[in-house]
Amino acid sequence: MPQKIIEPIIVDSFESIVLNIDSHVDKFSQDAIVVFRGVPLSREQQLIITSLFGDRAGWFPNSTSQFKNVWSYEENHSFTMELYNKYDKTKDEIFLPWHLEHIGHENPAIGATWNMEKFTSEEGTGNTLFANICDIYDIFSPDEQAFLSKCRVGAFYGFADDEIAEQKTPVIYDAVQVDKLSKRNALRLSPVFDVQRKMFHLHSFDGIEPTFMEHEMFWKLSTRFTESVYDNENIQQVHVWKQHDLVVVNLFLMVHAVLGGFKSSDRFFHGYWAHAHEGSKYENAQ
Ligand SMILES: [Fe+2]
Secondary structure (H helix, E strand, O other): OOOEEOOOEEOOOHHHHHHOHHHHHHHHHHHOEEEEEOOOOOHHHHHHHHHHHHHHHOOEOOOOOOOOOOOEEEEOOHHHHHHHOOOOOOOOOEEEEEEOOOOOOOOOEEEEEEEEEEEOOOOOOOOEEEEEHHHHHHHOOHHHHHHHOOEEEEEOOOOOHHHOOOOOOOEEEEOEEEOOOOOOEEEOOOOOOEOOOEOEEEEEEOOEOOOHHHHHHHHHHHHHHHHHHHHOOOOEEEEOOOOOOEEEEEOOOEEEEEEOOOOHHHEEEEEEEEEOOOEEOOEEOO
């Protein structure tokens, strides 16, 4: 079992969350996730909270955003269940595999709020697992960290079935990036290697075409990244859902997965995506 259970912040009203927003964001900056429990929140209130975090965490939506489109969704996991025939996954088995959100997109989500509007499944089913990619970076030796800091990654999206095929050119970015909130180094890889093709590769090393040995080393370290996410209980965290929980998560840092044991009719959450630039994962706002 994963070792760290994420402790929710017990609240008695929407207003109390707003009143204490600065201390909540401080905790979020350190932990990369906070969970509010104890009060049902409307979607309007959820959006206000998402925006107040945006003001302080540097994402859109925020209170001064000129761009009025907000990217929201409802999730009961029925799509994944049907597409991959995953009706029989137990509460101890991974239902939705570990992933870093929107890898390969120009403007990936760097945060989200997830409001579990309905949860009538048995407690302890459908837990969400998290691991902070700063904690994973810290696993590597100084020499390996120095190697990774010279790597630029080429990444494709393709986690969702409707997105797999058409991307012709990868998004290029530094494998190691400093998280603005915690000031820690983050290793921006994904535990998902391929769907129908490899989702990321070493694009350049120290500014030039990588050698065969550098490709080999990158792949070895990427494999250890994935093995750490799946197997290292010291870095895994778990959220045990209750109805009306509101999760605020730093998706720049948190790889995540969902365990099984529930029916899609027994739960759904409403989510708002948060991005570094106005717009969606597909494009920046014009
Ligand atoms: Fe996700």
